[in-house]
Amino acid sequence: MGEFTRWMLISYKKSVKASSYYDKYKPENIVDENVKTFWVAEKNDDKQWVEIDLLNLATVYAVQINY
Incomplete structure (x- = not known):
């Protein structure tokens, strides 16, 4: 797996x-x-x-929840 280079929403x-x-x-x-x-x-x-459909398989490195 490659090096993580940036955040992407x-x-x-x-x-x-x-x-x-x-x-x-x-x-x-x-x-x-x-x-x-x-x-x-x-x-x-x-x-x-809650369910969010990301449309494709994705590797998720972080989840941010604001409340």
Whole structure:
């Protein structure tokens, strides 16, 4: 495997699915790169989930979650 040379955002504007969402806080907000938008699940419990389709196989070196 080659040397890691830079960060690359692979989730930007990709398709997103979620278990639920509340009001205007849609799952698509997760991948829009706007720190002023975000996703909120309809329920506050441990059964909520999010799935981002990256379209291709990818090696993920890091995950950043802002909250």
